[in-house]
Amino acid sequence: MSLSLMRLLGRRTGSAPVARERLQILLAHERGMRGQPDLVGILREEILAVVSRHVTLDPDKVLVKMDRGKSVSTLEVDIELPHGFEQRTRLPANQLA
Amino acid sequence: MAKVLVVTSGKGGVGKTTSTAALGAALAQNGERVVVVDFDVGLRNLDLVMGAERRVVFDLINVVQGVAKLSQALIRDKRLENLWLLPASQTRDKDALTDDGVRRIIADLRTKFDWVICDSPAGIERGATLAMRYADEAVIVTNPEVSSVRDSDRIIGMLDSKTARAERGERVTKHVLITRYDSARAMRGEMLGIDDILDILATPLLGIIPESQDVLRASNIGSPVTLNNAASAPARAYFDAARRLNGEDVAMTVPVERRGFMNRLLGRRAA
Numbered sequence: 600m601s602l603s604l605m606r607l608l609g610r611r612t613g614s615a616p617v618a619r620e621r622l623q624i625l626l627a628h629e630r631g632m633r634g635q636p637d638l639v640g641i642l643r644e645e646i647l648a649v650v651s652r653h654v655t656l657d658p659d660k661v662l663v664k665m666d667r668g669k670s671v672s673t674l675e676v677d678i679e680l681p682h683g684f685e686q687r688t689r690l691p692a693n694q695l696a
Numbered sequence: 697m698a699k700v701l702v703v704t705s706g707k708g709g710v711g712k713t714t715s716t717a718a719l720g721a722a723l724a725q726n727g728e729r730v731v732v733v734d735f736d737v738g739l740r741n742l743d744l745v746m747g748a749e750r751r752v753v754f755d756l757i758n759v760v761q762g763v764a765k766l767s768q769a770l771i772r773d774k775r776l777e778n779l780w781l782l783p784a785s786q787t788r789d790k791d792a793l794t795d796d797g798v799r800r801i802i803a804d805l806r807t808k809f810d811w812v813i814c815d816s817p818a819g820i821e822r823g824a825t826l827a828m829r830y831a832d833e834a835v836i837v838t839n840p841e842v843s844s845v846r847d848s849d850r851i852i853g854m855l856d857s858k859t860a861r862a863e864r865g866e867r868v869t870k871h872v873l874i875t876r877y878d879s880a881r882a883m884r885g886e887m888l889g890i891d892d893i894l895d896i897l898a899t900p901l902l903g904i905i906p907e908s909q910d911v912l913r914a915s916n917i918g919s920p921v922t923l924n925n926a927a928s929a930p931a932r933a934y935f936d937a938a939r940r941l942n943g944e945d946v947a948m949t950v951p952v953e954r955r956g957f958m959n960r961l962l963g964r965r966a967a
Contacts, residue, residue: 613885618842619892626849626896633853 639665646676654684698806701813701941702831704855706847708818710839711875714911714921716815717745718931719835721920722938724779728810731770731780733801735827736817737793740784746773747918748781757785760797766804775923780809793826799860802830820854830860833869833941835902839876840888848872848897871902873937878907879950903937904950905930 643663650656660679666672703716713736720732734742737757743749748771754764759782766782773779782805785792805812816827828834834855838848855868862868874893881887894901905911910928914921922931922938929951936946 613881613887615882615885615888615892618888619896622842622845622896625846629846629849630853 639663642674646678650678653687654680655687656680656684698809699811699833700802700806700831701811701833701835702816702828703813703835703837704816704824704828704851705818705837705844706820706824706851707839707844710837710844711905711911712818712837713741713745713815714915715835715837715873715875715905715934716742716813717920718914718922718934719938719941720811720813721773721776721779722922722931722935723811723813723941724773724776725922725926725935726938726942727778728942729778729808730811730813731782731805731809732813732815733782733805734784734815735793735823736784736815737823738784738786738788739817740786742815743771743781743783744918745915746781746920748773748783749918752783755783755785756801757787757792759801760793766801775919791822793823795826795829798826798829820850824851825854825858828855828859828868831855831868832861833871835871835873835941836897836899837873837875838893838897840874840878840882840893842888845888845893845896852897852899870899871941872897872899873902873905875905876907877904877950879952901948902940903933904948905933905937906950906952 642665643661646663647656647658647661650661651658656678660681662675662677664675664677666675701719703712703719705712713734716732720730724730732742732746733756734740735756736742740755743752751771754769756769758764759766759769769782771781771783773781782801802812814827814831817823828851836848836851836855838844852870855870856862859868872894874890877890878887882889890901890904906929908928908930910925911921911930914924917924921928922934925931926935932951936949936951939946
């Protein structure tokens with residue numbers, strides 16, 4: 600009310616309307632994401648499981664990052680292998696699953 | 697029937713501990729039996745704000761682990777005989793607090809008090825989820841600032857999904873408490889207004905605590921602001937909020953600082 604009055608009077612309004620708009624857009628997005636399973640977390644665990652079947656690795660050195668963009672989204676997987684890592688001996692096919 | 701109230705926010709430094717102390721004291725000043733419980737394991741501060749830091753012997757973790765009885769850990773306020781404090785532990789082991797332990801203590805406190813007020817740590821990790829876990833009601837402390845409003849929204853989502861009540865298909869009654877509010881700046885459009893915040897969070901308002909030097913002065917002394925200066929603007933706002941918690945219908949106003957003649961003449965805020 601007072602804001603629109605100020606605008607009518609041609610006075611410079613403060614930054615609060617910008618804050619309000621940014622929050623509304625952001626929270627609409629974040630609320631939509633809520634309750635959905637944690638996609639990055641699931642991907643991280645499964646990637647870790649697959650790789651560690653073949654190579655011994657430190658779970659803390661596995662980084663999975665998702666970047667959602669307007670036109671393109673990326674999934675970044677960064678796995679650091681220990682110095683002189685060992686390839687695990689091949690498991691029989693029936694134990695791979 | 698006892699009520700368990702969590703004071704939470706997500707973001708740190710918005711006034712959870714100050715509000716826990718002030719609301720707890722205000723309810724006790726109105727004759728209710730109140731215990732304020734510090735859930736900030738590792739970084740306890742409610743004892744300091746309440747002025748009881750030198751009287752802490754046993755704490756929440758000691759009770760959870762069976763080292764001390766609840767009656768040994770509870771500290772009675774020196775000014776109000778029906779106000780008690782259960783301090784947090786300073787241990788670094790955050791896992792010392794267990795869901796089962798919290799459930800047992802809250803159930804025990806329910807039998808002894810009218811109000812059990814849980815001061816949540818900042819964040820959305822274990823400590824914060826345990827503080828809200830068995831709550832019937834929640835006060836979400838919010839500053840008129842974008843990051844605080846965003847975090848409050850996140851916490852509201854957790855109150856609706858991660859609490860024992862939510863899991864039983866019931867609701868936690870939620871209230872927004874806006875702190876550090878400067879009505880002049882909001883009027884000029886420099887600060888998010890009350891309507892903006894309530895629109896965005898879609899949660900009813902418990903009260904508006906004005907930005908005031910009385911709040912810092914009270915915590916310096918170690919006294920809830922409602923006890924230290926009951927006539928001050930923030931204290932009056934907390935008293936109104938406490939009455940609303942008790943179901944009273946109190947008109948919503950932003951209490952203002954009463955400025956002395958000389959201060960007004962010099963354009964200074966009341967000190």
